[in-house]
Amino acid sequence: MEEQLSSAEREEDGCGERGVLHRWQGYSCKLNPERLLLPRPVLQAALGTCHGLLLTEEGQVYSFGELPWKQGLRSPPANPILESSLSSQCVLSIAAGSFHCGAVTDDGHVHMWGENSHGQCGIQGLRLIPNPTLVSLVDAETMPSQQVRVMSLACGAQHTLALSVQREVWAWGSGCQLGLVTTVFPVWNPQKVEHLAGRYVVQIACGGFHSMALVRCLPPSDSRQHSLDKCGQCKQVLYTMIDEDDHVIISDNHYCPLGVALSDAKGQGQVPRSGQTSKEGSPAQTPKSSCSDPNLLTSVSEDFGPSFRSSDERTFQTNPEVQKEPEGNEPAPVRLTDSPKFPLKREKSINSSLYPDEQELKNYLKKMSDLALSEHTPSTEVPCPPRSQLSSECPFKSDGTALPSLPMGPTLLITSDFEESLASSGSPETPINNTGSVTGIQRAEPKGKLAFDDSSEELEIKSDSCFCDTISSNGFVPEVDSENNNYLCPEDSAQARKSYSLTDIRIEEAGACNRRNSLPDQLAQVTPLLAQRASLNRGITMTTCANSETETLLPSLYTEVWTWGRGQEGQLGHGDYLPRLQPLCIKSLSKKEVVKIAAGANHSLALTAHCQAFSWGSNKFGQLGHMTYPSTVPCLIKVSHGIRVWDMAAGQTHTLLLADGDCFQPVLYYSGEQIVEQTPGNPQTHSGTHTKMPVLLPFCISMGYVSSVFAGGVSCLALADQNVMGFISTLHELASAERKFYDRLTTVKDKIRPLLVRVSLGRTSTLLFQKVAGHFSRLCHLTGQNSVSLTTFVQQGRDVRTLVLVKETSIFLDTYKEYFCLLGNFLVMGGFQALVKPSQEVYGKKLEQLQDVLEVKEKNVSQSDVLANLFYLPLQHLHEYGKLLLRLSTCFDVHTEEYVMLQEACSKYDALAALLQKQKKEAESTHNFWRNFPGKNYNPLRKPGRRLLCESSNKALTLQNAGRFSLNWFILFNDTLVHAQFSSYHVYPLATLWVEPVSDESIGLSGLKLTTPEDSFTVLASSPLMKAKWIRAINQAVDEVLQVGLDAKVLGVNGSPRAEPPVSRTATHTFTKEGRLKDATYEGRWLTGKPHGRGTLKWPDGRVYCGAFRNGLEDGFGDYMIPNKTFNKCDRYQGHWKEGKMHGFGTFWYATGEVYEGLFQENQRHGYGMLNSSRLSSPSSSVFVGQWVLDKKTGYGVFDDISRGEKYMGMWLDDQRQGTGVVVTQYGLYYEGAFSANRMMGSGLLLSDDDAVLEGEFSEDWTLNGRGVLSMPNGDSLDGIFVGEWRTGLKVAGTFIKTNLYGMEKKETRVPALGSMAVSADEKWKAVFEEVWSRLGCDGPGRGDSEKAWENIAVTLTTSIRQKRDSMKHFSHSQNKILESLEFIPQHAGPITVETYENIRRYLLKACELPLHPLGWLLETLVTVYRMTYVGVGSNRRLLSQAVEEIRSYLRRIFQLVRFLFPCLPEEGEFIPDHKPDTTQRRLSCSLESSTQSDILQQGVVVSSSSLLLPVLLPCLYPPLFTLYTLEKEREDQVYWDCVKRLNKQPDLALLAFLGVQQKFWPVTISELGNSKQVLASTKDACFSTAVETLQQISTRFTPSDKLLVIQQTFEEMTQEVQTLLGQDFLWSMDDLFPLFLFVVLRSRIRNLGSEVSLIEDLMEPSLQHGEFGLMFTTLKACYFQIQQEKTT
Secondary structure, three states: OHHHHHHHHHHHOOOOOOOEEEEEOOOOOOOOOEEEOOOOOEEEEEEOOOEEEEEEOOOOEEEEEOOOOOOOOOOOOOOOEEOHHHOOOOEEEEEEOOOEEEEEEOOOOEEEEEEOOOOOOOOOOOOEEEEEEEEOOEEOOOOOOEEOOEEEEEEOOOEEEEEEOOOOEEEEEOOHHHOOOOOOOOEEEEEEOHHHOOOEEEEEEEOOOEEEEEEEOOOHHHOOOOOOOEOOOOOOEOOEEEOOOOOEEEOOOOOOHHHOOOOOOOOOOOOOOOOOOOOOOOOOOOOOEOOOOOOOOOOOOOOOOOEEEOOOOOOOEEEOOEEOOOOOOOOOOOOOOOOOOEOEEEEEOOOOOOOOOHHHHHHHHHHHHHHHHHHHOOOOOOOOOOOHHHHOOOOOOOOOOOOOOOOOOOOOOEOOEOOOOOEEEOOOOOOOOOOOOOOOOOOOOOOOOEEEOOOOOOOEEOHHHOOOOOOOOOOOOOEEEOOOOEEEOOOOHHHHHHHOOOOOOOEOOOOOOOHHHHOOOOOEEOOHHHHHHHHHHOOOOOOOOOOOOHHHHOOOOOEEEEEEEOOOOOOOOOOOOOOEEEEEEOHHHOOOOEEEEEEOOOEEEEEEOOOOEEEEEOOOOOOOOOOOOOEEEEEEOOOOOOOEEEEEEEOOOEEEEEEEOOOOOEEEEEEEEEEEOOOOOOOOEEEEEEOOOOEEOOOHHHHOEEEEEEEEOOEEEEEEEOOOOOHHHHHHHHHHHHHHHHHHHHHHHHHHHHHHHHOOOOHHHHHHHHHHHHHHHHHHHHHHHHHHHHHHHHHOOOOHHHOHHHHOHHHHHHHHHHHHHHHHHHHHOOHHHHHHHHHHHHHOOOOHHHHHHHOOOOOOOOHHHHHHHHHOHHHHHHHHHHHHHHHHHOOOOOOOHHHHHHHHHHHHHHHHHHHHHHHHHHHHHHHHHHHOOOOOOOHHHOOOOOOEEEEOOOOOEEEOOOOOOOOOEEEEEOOEEEEEEOOEEEEEEHHHOEEEEEEEOOOEEEEEEEEOOOOEEEEEEOOHHHHHHHHHHHHHHHHHHHHHOOOOOOOOOOOOOOOOOOOEEEEEEEOOOOOOOOOOEEEEEEEOOEEEEEEEEEOOOOOEEEEEEEOOEEEEEEEEEEEEOOOOEEEEEEEEEEOOEEEEEEEEEOOOOOEEEEEEEOOEEEEEEEEEOOOOOOOOOEEEEEEEEOOEEEEEEEEEEOOOOEEEEEEEEOOEEEEEEEEEEOOOOEEEEEEEOOEEEEEEEEEOOOOOEEEEEEEEOOEEEEEEEEEOOOOOEEEEEEEEEOOOEEEEEEEEEOOOOOOOOOOOOOOOOOOOOOOOHHHOOHHHHHHHHHHOOOOEOOEOOHHHHHHHHHHHHHHHHHHHHHOOOOOOHHHHHHHHHHOOOOOOOOOOOHHHHHHHHHHHHHHHHOOOOHHHHHHHHHHHHHHHHHOHHHOOHHHHHHHHHHHHHHHHHHHHHHHHHOOOOOOOOOEEEOOOOHHHHHHHHOOOOOOOOOHHHHOEEEOOHHHHHHHHHHHHHHHHHHHHHHHHOHHHHHHHHHHHHHHOOOOHHHHHHHOOOOHHHOOOEEEEOOEEEEOOOOOOOOOOHHHHHHHHHHHHOOOHHHHHHHHHHHHHHHHHHHHHHHOOOOOOOHHHHHHHHHHHHHHHOOOOHHHHHHHHHHHOOHHHOOOHHHHHHHHHHHHHHHHHHOOOO
16 A cells, blocks of 8 residues: 555656655744655754764665765765665664764664764774774673674664664764773774663663663563662662651762762752862752642652552642652652651751762862763864864854863752552553652651752741652662662662662751761661551552553553753753763653653753653754753743654754644644854855744645654754655555544543542442542553554554554454443442542542533533543443544555555454443343332342343332232343332342243233243243343343353454344253252253253252252263362262263272272162272271172172182172172182182182192081082092081092092093083173173164264263363374274165175274274273183183183174174175175185185185174173183193203204204205305204294284194295295105104294193184194194103113
């Protein structure tokens, strides 16, 4: 858009209408400004004494005027000349000193040129720099040294300042105005101004011989206080002490010659100058001169809110020109007392020097004076051009007389009493917008005398004119240095001390000439403890606030002005004429919100956000804009009322102001010397006349819209734009309106401030008023920031996309909404009516002052309305935003981004204005309702945030079936519906209120049904129209509550109301009626008056349920906690619920330490579950896993008694072992048999670890009582009656049989078939499979619909995923992939094929990997119970047959589930033909997951549960299963292994010969690493190595089919190696194959080969037993037995 406007403007006027520069001198009405024409628009200008610089839009720099440093240029050029050496650079900013120039490029580099006799160009060895030359700025403090990037420059007469991007100030040149700690001048290399290090410098400016810096303070929340422990200049200790009576005494034993502040003598500006020192010569601290503005030095905080305010704004003034303020950053701590006010009077001086040696002081001051004079002495060493010589002769001396010597100030002793009251006004939420810092909480009431030396004239000082803040605006309390017992601010104390006050104020009590004579012996420094105690005694609450986000988007208004350098004309603003070698803060400007500074030759300027310009320094030519001569402290420039200054510039003897006039086009004001043109040889001379007040320049209107002004020497420049398409005028109107609005808000804030300390409206209204005032202050501050931002936008940026008002609308919208929300609350509570009386006390009965602020023209306006209009004033400005932004958007094409952004912002502001206007009307109607409402019983219903929407006082609504004389009054508020009946009422929150129309014959068409969580009733409307009105009103109110929430502070702007609020919603309700939920609070989702969805229910006794609800009851997944007072812990259940009871799978953590994980039904453990009672340091630890019925162990289960080392696997009934079962112990005992009443009772079989077997009758655990047979391991037996416990001894009456009595061969004990008296495999874990069938929606195995089962699977997966998401648990990447694949139901329509069979297999693999799937949960549970059974004590070799049979049972029952899900799947063992090419069949047959087919696979697949399920089941069960195999085959494997170790000691050829392998099969050569190697007699482990390595992989496979594949590959490797020797036609015979395979088995060294063989044999599919795989397995088995029988010699 900028480019479009620029092009349009260029078409209108040759060089364009943007950035047009006008130049003139003086203020004569006959002036005709000269227009400087350049090819491109000018962005910035800078003026020196007789020259100037121009920066164009393309970053080019032009020079004009007298340029004596240019070689070959003897006369000023007619037109600006281009600085060609900078043509290749993009210059961002420029600066001009008296006779030197500077430029900053976009890379942060500095280029200087011009006069350099004092080092002001920073280039050593040259007096003149003809062309821009790069200046090196290097930060030597960093390691390694780094180049400093600069963002702006400022140039004076003999020095230059640079502001880096790190906001640090660098200086070079000559003079004390550098602010450097050095006495060697000139300073050629740029050095950092250390006294400003660590501060955020916003702007720098250079006068002739003084410097200025605008420093941003820390925001209120981070504002720091500075200690008074040391002087910031000379580092001497300053003692701040208190005596036992808490009287504050500031040490008077310190004097800092660098910071002496002199007072004005009587009269205007009659301050002692050079040589006018007192007779005593002792410097002291006197009040600084000031302007007549009573608010200039006010110490009342700029903002109000939750801070501490005085009852009045007070100024310490001796006359309109003499005011007192502590120097530096620290005001004197004073004490708050209740003594009456006493006027301060000027007394005779006390002839006592404060300096230890008075003569030494005089000598020092004389030295300083001589130094100052030497700085002004003309340089004679280096000849300069005629014009440039002025820089060394100080051309800014206004009268040509000798510079004054440094004065020695008179002694000042301040004595007085003060009475100050503090008020905490505002809420802790409201930020405090000021940056004042103090030393303590208390205030002192000084009593004494003002002593001016050599003066006896009385000077009356009003006692209420001195005000000193006692604490910082944010309530900050300084910390204490534990080592030095001094005050420290949180930031670096060294940096904090750099802004200390250099004033030494002594406070004396009345009746004492010298306070030191009456000091007590015991003194203590002021501590934070004392400060806190003082604040508590006065009921003060210290608050802090967070940083506002606007600080990062909008310019800060928390600023300070720091000055240093020569002060002979008072241009430093510290109330004296002393030079300052280091930067010092002008305290009187600290709270003025300074946004810009400027420096002339001998005067200084500061512009505030309030469009006020302050000036100080030399005023000989009226350049200060007021009559004070001179002014040593900032004074307000007097301009006409309504003129708002927003830009300024300072020249040699004049000041130029840019301000808002009567229209939106800016106007120019000039203050200073008149310049008249005379002869051509002498084109300009000083007329000798000057302005007394700023005068309007009439020609400014013809310039256009001036955006910036510049001044230097005797010239003035104005940068103007012509209005094109209304864009420029709208921008200026927008900025001007914002500045005017900020001015009005500030005026209103000043009117509000006195009310804060006088108001007493009751607790609620007072708190509301404080909040309103605080938010008004925040809104005012935001407006001020925005006004400054808009001013900068008009001057520098023209891209509306960067406009904060457009880009960050939420900042303004939120601030306005928060303020007006509180204001409406205050209005509802009748605050404005209560505020009338305090306002009348302050502003008179008719509130004329407030009406003047409002510019009210109507008559007969109530006083409460005047107050309300005062606070509602910002509402008008929102319409102004929308109007101006809309007008601005018309300057752009409708398709541009700017147009869209402006339209959106405009609509937002308009919508907010309409909403706030509506809310105002609602607040007014609510206030009127409460004012006319009868009865005090309803006062609890009156709340600040509650608004009236509708009420039925005219019987618009009546309760159905109500009595004839009953009274039913329905009142609809924005948050509740109130049903009033005489003196009682019921409140129904709208968030839990449902309304629906009822059309019943009995009640007609006018019924409304109202539903709440605990009530449901019907009301009758007086008419259908009234019915529709109430339904619409209730629905809209409910909808607003649901969208915003009752407790929300910010109301929405966008969004049209819906016809009906959602039936399902989120709300909070506390139940009150008797029942299960009495006094419980529910927060969550609702559906038509009942909790439905996810929510949290809390009972007063500590019970908490968090989870899903359905129809008002817990239903779904939830977490429930119940406090257990006995154990001081909580019981916790996490799992599924149904109809308010625990139902489904869940986990219960008992307070006793037990944990149950399993199924529940009707709040009881029912179904499969595992109870873990294992606790540390517990005598009885156990784990039970099995079936539960009605909270008792019933059915099959495994009980691991950890403390006893026993494990029971059998049947249960009512928590007792009942039926058949098996018990194993850690000592190797094995029992199987009958149990009754939790005891071994009946027939049983007992085996010991040594294979002794006892079959008999049992009556107790391990106790026999009846007939039995005991078989010994050696074959002997004992048959008879056994009585006693097995462990302690048996009594036997029977027959002993000795089998080898007659030398017969010893026989081993015959171990009976185990498991006959144990629970069958199919009876185990029936509860687990029943749960899976139940999840599939079946009543039992196979009884259900498969399609419904698939739907249940989908629901289960979706629900589980949601639960995971709600619990903030995330799936892994692989699990997400599996979930995606399981979302699709496998299609199994039509006859099954090999491909379909393969798809089913893949689906099962994925389903079993995911526990969320029913089959995955089944697999996970089966693995758990299997390991629970056969791990630990269960690792007993007697259990092997049961473990194997249990796996077979798993396969059968899971296969039944699979066939139910896939009905097309054939039964076990059936054949599926394959009609596809042979390659697919071979690929399938070679698959490692399902390679379980025999030769018939060439034509199809045999359906097998093993091929489908073992690949996913057996890997998880393999560890405990194989452990049982190794225990069972331990003896055989040991014999086998001993033989393998013996035989493997032989070389390959010897072993082949020993095993009987024919020599034709002996390898002659072997391949080793690709090389052929001869087989020797000593070669070992080399022959048939490939086959050996292949067979060794059998131990790494899990399923029998995979192990058989390894055997097959081993035979193939053997065959390939033999065929290389004997040819490809070779065929094996068993006689040849067996010995060679025996060799391979021996060399494979498989440790538990017997266990491997047994596992394959037990679990191998029947279809594989008689084919090729069966033959190969038989061969391996034969090798195993053969090795055990081998006997080597």
